[in-house]
Amino acid sequence: MCGFIGYINGTHPINHKQVIENMMNTIIHRGPDSGGIHADDKVTLGFRRLSILDLSDVANQPLYSEDGNIVLVFNGEIYNFMSIRKELEAKGYHFKTNSDSEVLLHGYAEYGFELVHKLRGMFAFCIWDQKNDLQFIARDGFGIKPLYYTQNTTDETIIFGSEIKSFLPHPSFIKELNKDALRPYLTFQYSAMDETFFKGVYKLPPGHFMVIKNRKIQQITKYWDKKYSASKGSIEETIANIRETVAESVKAHQISDVKVGSFLSGGIDSSYIAALLKPDKSFSVGFSDYEAMFNETHHAKELSDILGIQNERKYVSAEECFDALPKIQWHMDEPQSNPSSVPLYFLSELARKDVTVVLSGEGADEIFGGYEWYKPSAKMQKYEQIPLGLRKVIAGVVEALPKNAYTNFLKKGAQTIEERFIGEAVVWDEQDALDVLKPDYKKGPSVHDITKRVYAEVPNEDDVTKMQYLDLSLWLPGDILLKADKMSMAHSIELRVPFLDKEVMEMAKKIPTEHRVNDIDTKYALRQAALEELPEEWAKRKKLGFPVPIRHWFREERYYNLIKEAFTAEYAKEFFDTDKLVSYLDAHYAGDKNYARYIWTAYVFLVWYKCFFIDDNKWTTLKGTSHDEVASTTHN
Known part of the structure; x- marks a missing residue:
């Protein structure tokens, strides 16, 4: 690396x-x-x-x-x-x-x-x-x-x-x-072009x-390319192929002349990799003061004990996260507001004390169908039995009504998957984004301008496969893998992703859709395959992601004031209607609405812009000849 x-x-x-x-x-x-x-x-x-x-x-x-x-x-x-x-x-x-x-x-x-x-x-x-x-x-x-x-x-x-x-x-x-770039970023949370x-x-x-x-x-x-070409086969054959191919990939990914460890949360993906690798150490991160709400480290510790692995853990405070955010955005090169970038930064810092290489579970959701988006709700499946023409009429009627869960459901029910699904991440409603942007920044491509070129490559696939292909093409490289590379490299550590292996993908391309996502579960075949290595509780645990307590932090006066200062800064007026930005912040602070992701995405952009276009001399040159010297220059 x-x-x-x-x-x-x-x-x-x-x-x-x-x-x-x-x-x-x-x-x-x-x-x-x-x-x-x-x-x-x-x-x-x-x-x-x-x-x-x-x-x-x-x-x-x-x-x-x-x-x-x-x-x-x-x-x-x-x-x-x-x-x-x-x-x-x-x-x-x-x-x-x-x-x-x-x-x-x-x-x-x-x-x-x-x-x-x-x-x-x-x-x-x-x-x-x-x-x-x-x-x-x-x-x-x-x-x-x-x-x-x-x-x-x-x-x-x-x-x-x-x-x-x-x-x-x-x-x-x-x-x-x-x-x-700013218009699509607000909705996608990453640079999607x-x-x-x-x-x-x-x-x-x-x-x-x-x-x-x-x-x-x-x-x-x-x-x-990563286009699926599903073939017929039994679920038993699919499970056996996954077990064999993923195990071989982990074996290939552990080749190294330096120490190798494993990132470990409580979910199936990193757990499966750790169970196959069995490193000396695994690494996990949680949040101070929110251990009961935003914490998978106890699952990681429990599994590590079962596997005979030493688990190293760190709890990160809100103060540490906000202090590190400028450095994180500098390392990212472009604004990236996935909150999980922050704990990943500290997780990499923790691991670097003991190892130079870590294996992680990125990519399993995209390849094997792990996101809840991919599994249609029973209500939507039932509603879609109504003729499309009638559903479109209903959607037209509710368009004039106030937005709520019911009107959103009825409008989505009249849309094709290409109209409805723009990827795993959806932050700002596109109209809300246009309303808050200054005129010069409204001219960027719409989210559908970006997604339609990807959908055009798989016009005849089923909806699940179309969604996976979109996430493999946009979300995975634009968000997941970019933050994995930049946050690990910020601490001079190599992060390897065995699920994202050429041989694994070639095998996964042939998996029937119903073995990926069905009425029973998402990532169905992978979960069944993992049962050979993991206790059932881990193999079947629902996806939690990497939750960060930003909605709670923004209701603390200290961080409310910090963000308000950025939202009302003179340079923020170049991009945003700052009164509208502050209104979102105030409504969230008062507990009236949860606008945490809106706030975070706008704030991260302003932090990034300040790093590269206002304080750029501070970051231009970093010197050092050893890891310790680099760390002291980059991280202090």
Whole structure:
């Protein structure tokens, strides 16, 4: 696990080694163990290393082919690197390291762009092919590892790398807010477009590679997708396939030359991974003063005792969370208001005291159908027996009535799944978001502008599969995986996700819909498979998520005043009707309504904006050469 930054040299003369050094310093938390630079007259590359496999200096990056013509910077892990290595050795290639990185070098020399089809892992990399004068840049199929790029520069420089913040020290980079990003963010709670909150900075989509030649992006190509192709089979066959494939994935994901632990909540996903891994230690986080309401750590401790694992726990206070929020948003690069980012930050900090690698349960809900959204209510199923035309008439009638649970139900009952479901996260009602935004920020795409392109890829699937595919395409890489990467890397720790494995997905694609979600349960087949490793209480426990007591915090005078100060700040008036923002805060503080998510999402954006556009000099450069020095600079 590491981080890299690179650029195609522009037309302005600059000191490339000094510039890339400054850029590397902003992501030193991703790789505190060592750094390396490649600079020539066309391309400049910088790398920060967190040593996981082959801890020797010979595995440091940038890594070069034997003839020096191919240069690699790579972030992630290739879990099938040994089988690829044997294949390449049989073809006459010689390896000087025991790392997975070298497989990419020789693999590209042998297979070219087809290399990506062979890889099983989480990765983002750049290969500089000097002989053919091209850059080959790729990202894993799920988007576990982030990868950004931009041409928004003053001199044709093209910049790419693991984190946007590393673009900022480049003298040609044009730092500008993308006004179109705020509108969809308020509803989604994360940056849902390919273009980020920085104008002209894009995310390379998961499962895509990019080729740059002659300072031009020549192609962006999709090489793998996650579309389901369910086949018929018994539930017994499905359960057996899940058990075998997930167990093998956990085995592959535990390969490491450093200590490996496990994040553990009380839910089935992380519990199943921990039960298969059986690490020495598991790690859990709860909240001070809310142990009875927002706490799964007792479940984690109980399961750890059953499995014979030592469980390390931490209880986080509201004060700690609010104090850390600017640092969290700085690490996130873009505003991200999923409240679970906060405990994940502290969970990673806790784990880093004992291990360098952790396994976690992300992805099981999206792949196996775990969200309650996916399971239609009995009432809705019954209502949908009424002809659609009549339901639309009823929806038209109630449109003029005040919003409540009944009118919402009747309106949803007249909608297709494409109209009704925009993803796992829904925060601001879209009309409420438009009402609170200033005119310049209402011009961004609607949520349906964003979701319709995904739905268009699976027009003939059933509703459950359509919802899963949407979440796999938007919510998973945009929210779940981004915060997992950024919060773990903030503390120089590698987070691995065995459910999000190429072989697991290929198996899961074939699972019949009724084995994923049915009238009995969500994630039905996975729960049955987990019974072999877990007590029934854990295998069948309903999903709780990672609840954070923000609605209670906002009713404390201290935090009410803190947020009101942000909502009424002069810079907030650029984006929001601040009187309306404060009215939501006041109504919540008085206990009249629960507007916690509205408040948090707007507040997080303002915290992020202040970090990057007002207090940016404070965050631009972070220095340090060891993990302890990085931690003291980044986290104090």
